[in-house]
Amino acid sequence: xxxxxxxxxxxxxxxxxxxxxxxxxxxxxxxxxxxxxxxxxxxxxxxxxxxxxxxxxxxxxxxxxxxxxxxxxxxxxxxxxxxxxxxxxxxxxxxxxxxxxxxxxxxxxxxxxxxxxxxxxxxxxxxxxxxxxxxxxxxxxxxxxxxxxxxxxxxxxxxxxxxxxxxxxxxxxxxxxxxxxxxxxxxxxxxxxxxxxxxxxxxxxxxxxxxxxxxxxxxxxxxxxxxxxxxxxxxxxxxxxxxxxxxxxxxxxxxxxxxxxxxxxxxxxxxxxxxxxxxxxxx
Amino acid sequence: xxxxxxxxxxxxxxxxxxxxxxxxxxxxxxxxxxxxxxxxxxxxxxxxxxxxxxxxxxxxxxxxxxxxxxxxxxxxxxxxxxxxxxxxxxxxxxxxxxxxxxxxxxxxxxxxxxxxxxxxxxxxxxxxxxxxxxxxxxxxxxxxxxxxxxxxxxxxxxxxxxxxxxxxxxxxxxxxxxxxxxxxxxxxxxxxxxxxxxxxxxxxxxxxxxxxxxxxxxxxxxxxxxxxxxxxxxxxxxxxxxxxxxxxxxxxxxxxxxxxxxxxxxxxxxxxxxxxxxxxxxxxxxxxxxxxxxxxxxxxxxxxxxxxxxxxxxxxxxxxxxxxxxxxxxxxxxxxxxxxxxxxxxxxxxxxxxxxxxxxxxxxxxxxxxxxxxxxxxxxxxxxxxx
Ligand SMILES: Cc1ncc(C[n+]2csc(CCOP(=O)(O)OP(=O)(O)O)c2C)c(N)n1
Ligand code: SF4
Ligand SMILES: [Mg+2]
Numbered sequence: 001x002x003x004x005x006x007x008x009x010x011x012x013x014x015x016x017x018x019x020x021x022x023x024x025x026x027x028x029x030x031x032x033x034x035x036x037x038x039x040x041x042x043x044x045x046x047x048x049x050x051x052x053x054x055x056x057x058x059x060x061x062x063x064x065x066x067x068x069x070x071x072x073x074x075x076x077x078x079x080x081x082x083x084x085x086x087x088x089x090x091x092x093x094x095x096x097x098x099x100x101x102x103x104x105x106x107x108x109x110x111x112x113x114x115x116x117x118x119x120x121x122x123x124x125x126x127x128x129x130x131x132x133x134x135x136x137x138x139x140x141x142x143x144x145x146x147x148x149x150x151x152x153x154x155x156x157x158x159x160x161x162x163x164x165x166x167x168x169x170x171x172x173x174x175x176x177x178x179x180x181x182x183x184x185x186x187x188x189x190x191x192x193x194x195x196x197x198x199x200x201x202x203x204x205x206x207x208x209x210x211x212x213x214x215x216x217x218x219x220x221x222x223x224x225x226x227x228x229x230x231x232x233x234x235x236x237x238x239x240x241x242x243x244x245x246x247x248x249x250x251x252x253x254x255x256x257x258x259x260x261x262x263x264x265x266x267x268x269x270x271x272x273x274x275x276x277x278x279x280x281x282x283x
Numbered sequence: 284x285x286x287x288x289x290x291x292x293x294x295x296x297x298x299x300x301x302x303x304x305x306x307x308x309x310x311x312x313x314x315x316x317x318x319x320x321x322x323x324x325x326x327x328x329x330x331x332x333x334x335x336x337x338x339x340x341x342x343x344x345x346x347x348x349x350x351x352x353x354x355x356x357x358x359x360x361x362x363x364x365x366x367x368x369x370x371x372x373x374x375x376x377x378x379x380x381x382x383x384x385x386x387x388x389x390x391x392x393x394x395x396x397x398x399x400x401x402x403x404x405x406x407x408x409x410x411x412x413x414x415x416x417x418x419x420x421x422x423x424x425x426x427x428x429x430x431x432x433x434x435x436x437x438x439x440x441x442x443x444x445x446x447x448x449x450x451x452x453x454x455x456x457x458x459x460x461x462x463x464x465x466x467x468x469x470x471x472x473x474x475x476x477x478x479x480x481x482x483x484x485x486x487x488x489x490x491x492x493x494x495x496x497x498x499x500x501x502x503x504x505x506x507x508x509x510x511x512x513x514x515x516x517x518x519x520x521x522x523x524x525x526x527x528x529x530x531x532x533x534x535x536x537x538x539x540x541x542x543x544x545x546x547x548x549x550x551x552x553x554x555x556x557x558x559x560x561x562x563x564x565x566x567x568x569x570x571x572x573x574x575x576x577x578x579x580x581x582x583x584x585x586x587x588x589x590x591x592x593x594x595x596x597x598x599x600x601x602x603x604x605x606x607x608x609x610x611x612x613x614x615x616x617x618x619x620x621x622x623x624x625x626x627x628x629x630x631x632x633x634x635x636x637x638x639x640x641x642x643x644x645x646x647x648x649x650x651x652x653x654x655x656x657x658x659x660x661x662x663x664x665x666x667x668x669x670x
Contacts, residue, residue, distance in 0.1 A: 076519070078383060078522060084348060089360035091318065279339070
């Protein structure tokens with residue numbers, strides 16, 4: 001699909017979109033969240049849109065701290081509720097390009113109900129999900145994305161539950177755009193976010209980025225993490241999404257990445273304005 | 284004072300025969316509400332039903348969410364986009380909204396919530412009346428914050444107070460609740476829509492400084508001007524304790540200033556915000572305090588008592604929060620006793636006892652499901668009337 005070759009670095013401009021006075025940030029050295037933040041900022045700069053029309057929304061968690069470092073209108077709301085806040089904002093203000101940047105626990109565990117219904121309605125928002133397979137901010141308990149068998153703070157004998165396969169779930173619910181990348185794939189991720197801005201409807205990218213601090217099951221240093229990505233990642237845009245779950249970081253199973261899906265399906269917001277308001281006012 | 288934004292699909296000035304819940308919808312549209320998000324719950328359903336039909340007629344959007352948490356969050360999102368927005372619910376749904384109400388208070392996001400009370404606790408009595416949410420409205424979310432709650436007792440007041448709720452929310456940057464009840468919500472009565480020129484409409488105060496100088500949570504103001512998304516101010520808004528710039532902080536002094544301001548912006552203005560009605564209260568030896576549907580029975584009981592020579596009066600708070608305690612104190616300074624009548628086991632009763640120290644304060648604990656008749660209240664009057 002997208003070739004990452006055409007991207008040239010724009011580091012100085014990226015700095016201008018950071019709230020530098022807020023540094024140092026709270027993230028652990030080597031955590032992948034910062035890479036995804038940079039990819040988002042670069043995509044904003046390359047989007048050709050008025051930068052002031054880009055708005056960030058997040059919930060609670062390490063990942064959700066991201067809007068606090070980016071010099072855009074940003075709303076850091078309650079745990080799991082970034083999506084409905086973003087949907088209200090986007091619905092009221094179609095001129096804005098609204099992106100939710102949050103963690104796996106926030107988006108699909110406590111916020112799971114909003115996640116599935118926003119996709120079903122095909123709400124016109126972008127979601128960048130940092131999947132670190134745990135609740136990083138609270139110290140590494142298991143959640144809805146924690147691989148079976150993992151030992152975490154609250155699964156000391158090994159985790160017995162199954163975990164979500166995010167792209168498969170999003171695709172099956174009818175999302176307009178579904179992708180998955182890792183912090184090693186900065187350029188691909190940037191291009192993906194750019195495409196997400198163009199899409200009408202729910203666009204999601206899962207950023208596979210294990211918490212290097214707390215995931216006992218895959219505790220690794222940042223360098224080791226990147227090495228793992230280099231060895232195990234396979235890019236397959238046409239992958240069978242039902243088979244791309246990430247059962248464990250210890251296993252050798254490939255981590256499948258790619259821009260899996262892009263559909264032309266009108267969003268709730270488009271349909272409401274084009275059908276409902278017209279009908280209601282016409283009568 | 285700004286004007287009603289004229290749209291030929293708004294309800295025209297005139298006299299109508301309307302249900303309370305419907306009157307609330309028409310009031311909201313006239314106040315400028317253009318976004319509604321909700322989840323069905325009895326006895327507030329008529330509000331969502333009419334909104335789904337009426338909002339798109341005036342170019343607004345109705346959304347039904349997966350739950351009340353999503354609904355109130357969407358309302359806060361729309362509000363931060365500069366669009367007047369509201370939701371409607373009843374007890375159980377209102378409970379689910381509490382975390383978001385705290386967020387609205389902390390981020391100073393205006394929002395209107397119409398809460399049509401039913402009997403509780405829990406799922407309780409979905410179709411029957413209750414007034415048991417007086418305390419939930421005030422203390423439902425954690426931490427210290429102030430909220431405003433109106434207490435309509437007629438369809439006319441559902442109309443008027445919904446407009447007022449928008450004005451108060453956008454003037455003070457707080458969530459405002461219209462605390463109605465099943466009987467007022469479902470009652471049909473005369474509703475007068477006044478000429479639009481007579482209706483006050485309040486808009487947010489906008490920042491005057493440049494984006495570089497603007498402090499979105501400046502303590503220079505009690506109520507800071509509000510920047511909305513996409514205006515170029517590049518604000519950071521968080522539910523975390525924050526400094527004037529909006530950035531998270533744990534600095535004791537900074538947090539002290541913030542929380543103090545959040546509370547003071549209502550407490551310092553309580554006399555401008557609070558409203559009440561008095562009926563034969565000046566010379567009364569016993570003052571009945573009652574609101575919403577029960578205040579209508581209480582008024583009849585006061586008339587009956589007067590016809591029998593008993594000096595009884597009515598004090599009807601039209602806002603539960605802030606509670607107009609100063610006026611009640613004035614009315615009881617001469618030693619008048621108080622009887623609180625409400626459909627709960629003693630919620631506003633506690634508030635009245637807190638403020639009326641010089642005389643007896645009685646209550647009439649009532650379980651939900653029915654409104655006391657004037658005769659029920661009259662019996663209680665005879666029992667406690669000072670002789
Ligand atoms: C209602 C509520 N419950 C619990 C918490 C505590 N809490 C804060 S962050 C968090 C988990 C965050 O996990 P995730 O969304 O995956 O973000 P990460 O920190 O892993 O990036 C939890 C449970 C909270 N803030 N609010
Ligand atoms: S705790 Fe985990 S997710 Fe949070 S910053 Fe550290 S490495 Fe990243
Ligand atoms: Mg996480």
